[in-house]
Amino acid sequence: MKVTVPHAGHLWVALHTLFERTGIEAIEPPPSTQRTVSLGVRYSPEWICFPFKVMLGNFIEAIELGADTVAMAEGPMLCRLGYFAKLYEQTLHDIGYANVRVLAFNWQDEQIVGLAKFLRSILGEEYRWRDITGFIWHGIQQIALMENLEKRVQYLRPRARDCQQVERIWATAAPRIIAAHDKKALKAVRHELEGELSAVPLDSRADPLRVHLLGEFFVVIDPFVNMDLEVELGKRGVHVTRSRWIAEWAKIWLFLELIGLGHDKKVKRAAHPYLSRDVSGEAIYTVGETVLRAQEGYDGIIHLQPFTCMPEIIAQNVLPRALQDHDIPVMYLVIDEQMGKAGYMTRVEAFVDLMRRRRTRIRKEVAIA
Amino acid sequence: MIRIGTPRALFFYQYYPLWHTLFTGLGAEVVISPPTNREIMAGGLAGMVAETCLPVKTYAGHVAWLRDAGVDWIFIPAIRSICGTDFNCSKFLGLPDLMQANVKGCPPILDIDVDASKPERTLERALQAAGLRLSKDRRRVDAALAAALSTHHRYQAMMRDGLTPMQAMVQLGFLHADEAPSTFHPPFTPPFQGGAGGGKASPLTIALVGHPYCIYDTYLNHDILKRLARLGVRVLTCEMAPAEGLMQGIQRLSGEWYWTYEGEVVGAAGHYFADPGVDGVIAVAAFGCGPDSTMLAVIQRTARLESRAYMSLIIDEHSGEAGIVTRLEAFVDMLARRKAKTR
Numbered sequence: 001m002k003v004t005v006p007h008a009g010h011l012w013v014a015l016h017t018l019f020e021r022t023g024i025e026a027i028e029p030p031p032s033t034q035r036t037v038s039l040g041v042r043y044s045p046e047w048i049c050f051p052f053k054v055m056l057g058n059f060i061e062a063i064e065l066g067a068d069t070v071a072m073a074e075g076p077m078l079c080r081l082g083y084f085a086k087l088y089e090q091t092l093h094d095i096g097y098a099n100v101r102v103l104a105f106n107w108q109d110e111q112i113v114g115l116a117k118f119l120r121s122i123l124g125e126e127y128r129w130r131d132i133t134g135f136i137w138h139g140i141q142q143i144a145l146m147e148n149l150e151k152r153v154q155y156l157r158p159r160a161r162d163c164q165q166v167e168r169i170w171a172t173a174a175p176r177i178i179a180a181h182d183k184k185a186l187k188a189v190r191h192e193l194e195g196e197l198s199a200v201p202l203d204s205r206a207d208p209l210r211v212h213l214l215g216e217f218f219v220v221i222d223p224f225v226n227m228d229l230e231v232e233l234g235k236r237g238v239h240v241t242r243s244r245w246i247a248e249w250a251k252i253w254l255f256l257e258l259i260g261l262g263h264d265k266k267v268k269r270a271a272h273p274y275l276s277r278d279v280s281g282e283a284i285y286t287v288g289e290t291v292l293r294a295q296e297g298y299d300g301i302i303h304l305q306p307f308t309c310m311p312e313i314i315a316q317n318v319l320p321r322a323l324q325d326h327d328i329p330v331m332y333l334v335i336d337e338q339m340g341k342a343g344y345m346t347r348v349e350a351f352v353d354l355m356r357r358r359r360t361r362i363r364k365e366v367a368i369a
Numbered sequence: 370m371i372r373i374g375t376p377r378a379l380f381f382y383q384y385y386p387l388w389h390t391l392f393t394g395l396g397a398e399v400v401i402s403p404p405t406n407r408e409i410m411a412g413g414l415a416g417m418v419a420e421t422c423l424p425v426k427t428y429a430g431h432v433a434w435l436r437d438a439g440v441d442w443i444f445i446p447a448i449r450s451i452c453g454t455d456f457n458c459s460k461f462l463g464l465p466d467l468m469q470a471n472v473k474g475c476p477p478i479l480d481i482d483v484d485a486s487k488p489e490r491t492l493e494r495a496l497q498a499a500g501l502r503l504s505k506d507r508r509r510v511d512a513a514l515a516a517a518l519s520t521h522h523r524y525q526a527m528m529r530d531g532l533t534p535m536q537a538m539v540q541l542g543f544l545h546a547d548e549a550p551s552t553f554h555p556p557f558t559p560p561f562q563g564g565a566g567g568g569k570a571s572p573l574t575i576a577l578v579g580h581p582y583c584i585y586d587t588y589l590n591h592d593i594l595k596r597l598a599r600l601g602v603r604v605l606t607c608e609m610a611p612a613e614g615l616m617q618g619i620q621r622l623s624g625e626w627y628w629t630y631e632g633e634v635v636g637a638a639g640h641y642f643a644d645p646g647v648d649g650v651i652a653v654a655a656f657g658c659g660p661d662s663t664m665l666a667v668i669q670r671t672a673r674l675e676s677r678a679y680m681s682l683i684i685d686e687h688s689g690e691a692g693i694v695t696r697l698e699a700f701v702d703m704l705a706r707r708k709a710k711t712r
Contacts, residue, residue, distance in 0.1 A: 045662045045663060045665065045666035046662070047656070047657055047658075047662045048662045048663060048666075049659075079459065079659075080659055080660070080662070082456070082627065083627055083663050086623070086624065087663055087666065087667075090667075090670065094670065274466065274470065275463065275466045276465070276466055277447055277463060277465075277466065277482070279459040279460075279462045279463040280459050280462075281459065283459070283463070307420065308420065308657045308659060309659075310458055310459045310460055310659040311459045313418060313420050313421055313460070314459060314460060314463040314466070314467060316418045316420070317417060317421060317467050317470055317471055318463075318466055318467065318469075318470040320470065321469070321470040334420065
């Protein structure tokens, strides 16, 4: 059995270590490229969402390298994700990969217990439960470290004297964290990387804008899908923040949900006047976080969604009503295979200009008052 | 008397007799918006985000019409699931919030939360809760609800016997026959003429599968039903498929019932694919429909594997009448040639 798993943010950082430690043969899909997208689009239903197409492309490219089993997560809710696995298997069989199996882990059944069972079914019965939970815990720690460093990088990009220096350090993070096979090694890597990042000289005149990215999980966390939006914004003097993180997701859906504390009450309360029901996906977070960030004085919001994403269309429809009560600029970016980076960057630059002018105006008004 | 507005869109085709009987039983007046027309559609398109699917945009137009008609309440259900573990499109769950946000000056919304996976939120319990907002008298609510449910079952049985929702509603007295003339086709299911022996060739039979709000909203779909009837085609729809046929169809095509209303579409397609009396299947879907993006793929795949004649018609606010007519005619011609050949 040769397993493959789709790319999603820094997910493969943990998977590399897991498969190295267990000696399971796994195939990482080649980094997503235009070819990945073309393959995915060719075999996908026309108006299914972009994440489906990119992941299908990942699978095909991994199968070309010899993978015969696809492992993925699914969450049967009102969003289409719950139907992905079935559709992938049919599609891959129709393409001619008749022996490929698609295994899906449903995070809404049994949460962390379900993940442990799923992982054991892939790794083999010879692993003790204690080992399995150890692997999962270490993986989550690796991703959490990766993402905590990324938060630091988001902070440094607009403030560093040399933006490239930050990127150079950041590029070394993944291989070093992958090489950390145990708790001690991970701790050492954390100290090193944190030290290197805090040694980056800062520009004291930097006055970064604060922008929050929100929207559909996959397009927010995956730099290929959102065309390196965070880097591009960072270069233009924007401190980007976001609330979609794999480690955070794991905390909520794998652990807290088990004892019924999964949802962020504060966000739900903030969203309630505009969206009173959890329509699944991230819609309620999109609305709630927009309200909260406006109250916190953020300069802007960038809302990312794949074309035809059902929950985010609802969010986008109700947001104007929330924005009547809360003053914050919002830019909507709808992502699909037709996107060109140039057009997209023009819009992002215009939005950055808009936020700058707005901030200057607000500061003047405050000064006059 | 309280006037409750019900939009003639989305769930109307499945549940109007149920809602109407319940609300009138509790002493309210039920106001219904007219069949979709250009003004209603324009009203709906004005406020909504462009990516929203056409049926939801149209729904907003109907809500705006009811607002202008001065109703006291607008009844907008939020349906999460109808039977057990299935799921509905999230847009249907967000419908009350969507309308509140996009229809300016929207009257108060009488909403119900239907979620069959929770015992306190089944369709009956949800309707009971809505009824209690109209009348404090529990016995009266229960009586009205019982009457409404029995009407609903009769309505469903009539559709299984081969009536379209419009025909059934006219027969039950919920609509006037002349109210929606273009949706009412008495010669809708013509008896077979001739037969195997000779004489006139038997008419073609086409199964038209899709959501009721795509199939029966004659403005959105450019009156497909009537056009097919004019071409001499006998038409079957999802509602006319027997329940066990639907279940078998779903099992064959997708294995499980995942989406509440798409299940009916897939099941009906599966049922009609297996029926040798059906010459071809046409699926009608709205552009950008989330669930249909997966379900049409499943139907199309089966059509290919079983070599059945199949066509999908995608409708949106830009779809032109001429294009649809041309495709319908071409499909019917193809089926007729095929039938003549195999004879």
